[in-house]
Amino acid sequence: MITIGVLGLQGAVEEHLNQIKAAGEQAIIVKKPEQLKEIDGLIIPGGESTTMRKLMDRYGFMEPIKTFFELKKPVFGTCAGMVLAAKKLTGDEEAYLGLMDISVKRNGFGRQRDSFEAQLSIKGMEEPFTTVFIRAPFAEEIGEDVEVLALYEDHVVAARQEHVLVSAFHPELTGDNRFIQLFIEMVKESISKVEVKMC
Amino acid sequence: MEKLLGTDTVKRGMAQMQKGGVIMDVINAEQAKIAEAAGAVAVMALERVPSDIRAAGGVARMADPRIVEEVLNAVSIPVMAKARIGHIVEARILESMGVDYIDESEVLTPADEEYHLLKSDFTVPFVCGCRDLGEAARRIGEGASMLRTKGEPGTGNIVEAVRHMRKVLSQIRKVSVMSDDELMTEAKILGAPYEILREIKRTGKLPVVNFAAGGIATPADAALMMELGADGVFVGSGIFKSENPEKFATAIVQATTYYTDYELIGRLSKELGSAMKGIDISKLAPSERMQERGW
Numbered sequence: 001m002i003t004i005g006v007l008g009l010q011g012a013v014e015e016h017l018n019q020i021k022a023a024g025e026q027a028i029i030v031k032k033p034e035q036l037k038e039i040d041g042l043i044i045p046g047g048e049s050t051t052m053r054k055l056m057d058r059y060g061f062m063e064p065i066k067t068f069f070e071l072k073k074p075v076f077g078t079c080a081g082m083v084l085a086a087k088k089l090t091g092d093e094e095a096y097l098g099l100m101d102i103s104v105k106r107n108g109f110g111r112q113r114d115s116f117e118a119q120l121s122i123k124g125m126e127e128p129f130t131t132v133f134i135r136a137p138f139a140e141e142i143g144e145d146v147e148v149l150a151l152y153e154d155h156v157v158a159a160r161q162e163h164v165l166v167s168a169f170h171p172e173l174t175g176d177n178r179f180i181q182l183f184i185e186m187v188k189e190s191i192s193k194v195e196v197k198m199c
Numbered sequence: 200m201e202k203l204l205g206t207d208t209v210k211r212g213m214a215q216m217q218k219g220g221v222i223m224d225v226i227n228a229e230q231a232k233i234a235e236a237a238g239a240v241a242v243m244a245l246e247r248v249p250s251d252i253r254a255a256g257g258v259a260r261m262a263d264p265r266i267v268e269e270v271l272n273a274v275s276i277p278v279m280a281k282a283r284i285g286h287i288v289e290a291r292i293l294e295s296m297g298v299d300y301i302d303e304s305e306v307l308t309p310a311d312e313e314y315h316l317l318k319s320d321f322t323v324p325f326v327c328g329c330r331d332l333g334e335a336a337r338r339i340g341e342g343a344s345m346l347r348t349k350g351e352p353g354t355g356n357i358v359e360a361v362r363h364m365r366k367v368l369s370q371i372r373k374v375s376v377m378s379d380d381e382l383m384t385e386a387k388i389l390g391a392p393y394e395i396l397r398e399i400k401r402t403g404k405l406p407v408v409n410f411a412a413g414g415i416a417t418p419a420d421a422a423l424m425m426e427l428g429a430d431g432v433f434v435g436s437g438i439f440k441s442e443n444p445e446k447f448a449t450a451i452v453q454a455t456t457y458y459t460d461y462e463l464i465g466r467l468s469k470e471l472g473s474a475m476k477g478i479d480i481s482k483l484a485p486s487e488r489m490q491e492r493g494w
Binding site for chain 1: 201202203204205206208209210212213215216217218219220235236238239240241274275276277294297299300322323324452453456457
């Protein structure tokens with residue numbers, strides 16, 4: 001069994017934990033940077049990106065997460081997590097973790113009154129996915145190595161680059177576990193790669 | 200790819216993103232920026248904080264739209280605002296301005312002493328206060344997407360918020376183990392819509408996020424409410440009525456995130472200066488208790 005950590009500073013932490021557990025894997029809440037050593041993959045959940053960023057700074061998460069990522073351990077960012085994972089942010093705002101080669105527009109789809117649900121087809125998934133967008137961002141520019149998984153109105157709303165996965169919507173607010181399964185596969189893949197290297 | 204706006208999932212989901220956070224009352228852009236810098240997950244824009252509303256007396260209404268607009272432009276975190284109970288037009292004005300959440304609040308003077316807003320009619324989500332499970336279920340029935348304890352606003356006294364949080368949670372536990380044939384009578388006793396009570400019984404929890412509000416004045420108060428089972432906290436008068444609002448706000452945010460780290464909360468509390476002066480609830484005449492408003 002693999003262990004996935006959900007960054008537990010603020011936001012929809014419990015929803016992710018429940019999905020990971022329902023998929024039969026172990027889930028822990030990460031509240032201290034040293035807990036990153038105990039996990040195989042990290043989810044940065046939806047919440048308020050401005051707030052989460054401040055809390056990550058205050059509690060010393062930035063460097064440990066970058067190190068975690070450099071060790072080829074997978075990271076999945078939803079909504080606020082996508083904003084935090086981006087290399088660039090639209091406007092004069094400084095990017096944060098810089099894990100994925102994308103430029104993200106925060107609240108790209110607008111304020112809460114513009115929040116919406118839609119059925120979206122996602123690359124690699126047969127049936128459409130119910131996507132929930134809440135004050136959601138989107139990626140305006142993507143790097144060459146970034147694989148686009150979903151578009152909404154021509155905006156990139158889900159993408160993957162090596163061992164980082166992002167979605168502008170909230171798979172954790174639906175009963176559909178296909179997104180978490182995708183991440184679990186990425187984590188398992190990363191573990192088997194490390195094992196091959198060790199032989 | 201049909202786009203569905205204002206669905207239950209979208210409205211309730213917005214509150215789920217606020218969990219574990221602190222929502223702070225602010226009366227201008229400057230305070231909103233302090234709140235945002237301290238790590239607030241949202242700000243509540245209003246004309247006067249509850250303790251000043253209490254002191255001023257008279258009719259308390261929706262904030263001047265200029266203040267709401269100023270706050271909307273000042274911060275990137277969500278902005279909430281209060282409308283009077285039952286005041287359809289105040290709520291519609293706030294919705295049209297792009298406010299992210301509306302608090303149909305007993306802190307303001309009610310516009311309707313019989314009916315609350317039909318919140319399911321709106322695209323913008325609503326938060327409402329509750330003192331017990333019946334009130335919680337009625338508000339959900341009307342379409343509230345988030346709940347909070349009523350507590351007793353503007354008193355700096357946590358006792359009522361504790362009472363309301365404990366009451367709701369103990370009533371949920373009671374309903375959860377009840378047999379199906381007892382549920383209709385319980386719905387009648389609580390004054391709760393039957394279908395919503397049935398859902399609460401089935402899942403063992405409220406279908407929406409439930410924050411603590413009304414009397415939180417210290418980091419320890421915020422941590423207490425989290426420990427009792429709140430999903431997050433609203434702090435009204437507590438922050439900007441304290442000696443050092445920046446420090447105070449930051450400490451409340453930290454105490455909410457790490458609510459079981461007592462050493463940390465102790466350390467945070469040491470350098471804060473004095474909290475707002477509180478009011479003993481028994482010294483408040485029933486007519487002065489804001490929690491009695493709402494039906």
